[in-house]
Amino acid sequence: MGKIGALPFSSHDVVNDYIWFFIYFLNQNGGQNLGNYATLFQAEITAISACAQEMTRRSYTNKRIQIISDSQTALKALGAVEIHSQVVKDCMDSLTKLAEHNSITLKWMRGHQGHVGNERADFLKERRVPLIGPEPTCGLAYRTARRLMKDLLREKHISHWAKVPGLRHSRMFIGEPSWNKSKDFIKLGRNQLRWIVGMFTGHCPLMRHLTTIGVKNDPDCRRCGEGGRNLPPHIMRMPGAGSCQKYYNT
Known part of the structure; x- marks a missing residue:
């Protein structure tokens, strides 16, 4: 049985907030820097999607697989009747592809409860994975786009007020x-x-x-x-x- 502990992690920089996710996969570490515009929810979903994609890449077949996450929000979004997020849809597609030849269970476990996968993923948060590629890495959430537009509007307003x-x-x-x-x-x-x-x-x-x-x-x-x-x-x-x-x- 393949077991994976997945733990999204949010790290706060002095100037900007950067979102990381880390996974622990069969004694091998993995992680990705999602940049400044990703939300914690997107990191939680992306971590689960990364687990499914890695097992698909390894050509797992006829396995009983548990993907363990400490995020109830992510698991509820994946179990919802309707999907309103592209990152959730992409994750569902990855899980569906893996489930063609395997039995998959998404399991919630409270964080910091001694599970080797989640504890190892939690330990990996001390690492600083560099950002690879341009942003945004997984699309802009509605609230993020609204916040960016409000910040830009305020900046333009203050600039115009100072110059007029x-x-x-x-x-x-x-x-x-x-x-x-x-x-x-x-x-x-x-x-x-x-x-x-x-x-x-x-x-x-x-x-x-x-x-x-x-x-x-x-x-x-x-x-x-x-x-x-x-x-x-x-x-x-x-x-x-x-x-x-x-x-x-x-």
Whole structure:
């Protein structure tokens, strides 16, 4: 009977997160670096697929085979009625091909329970297998692609904000674009949000803006006589700017 212990392993680099999987196969070690874009689930499935492919390569026939993994998520995905992942489909194809001439059992075993295969695979995690070939090695998961697009969007947003000319008033209030602040502002009521956007952009019924668009002739505040060209600091000193200043300082 061929027995295989399969243990996907996630290792965290100082800069990037890299995913490895290691297998222990009949006293022979194997492993692969799946790169920066693979998920742990993909590593778990790929480890099982690698076991099946290795036994197929060795031309196993008429064997009772147990593939042992400590991942319930991977085993449940392989036992599901519908398949929505290409890496799961590829693994199923590898298992189906091996099962043409063998009896296969996928078995779950809790990690670190003394099984020689899994313990040996766990020991192999100290190795650092170099990445071979381009990325992604096994396709991009939906959540990974979404995270990469959000990171790219944020990078482009910050770059555009830093390069666009003008906007002295808005830069003084906003500083750097922040998604966390945006989420807080969206929770506000329409009237509150309208006033905050107006204060941040300067496009609100203040004397300076009304003078700029030709509605008024004097840019100074009618109450205190200040303002004009130094509008942003003046706004922050006004009693009514407390709520705006609260969000500006967070």
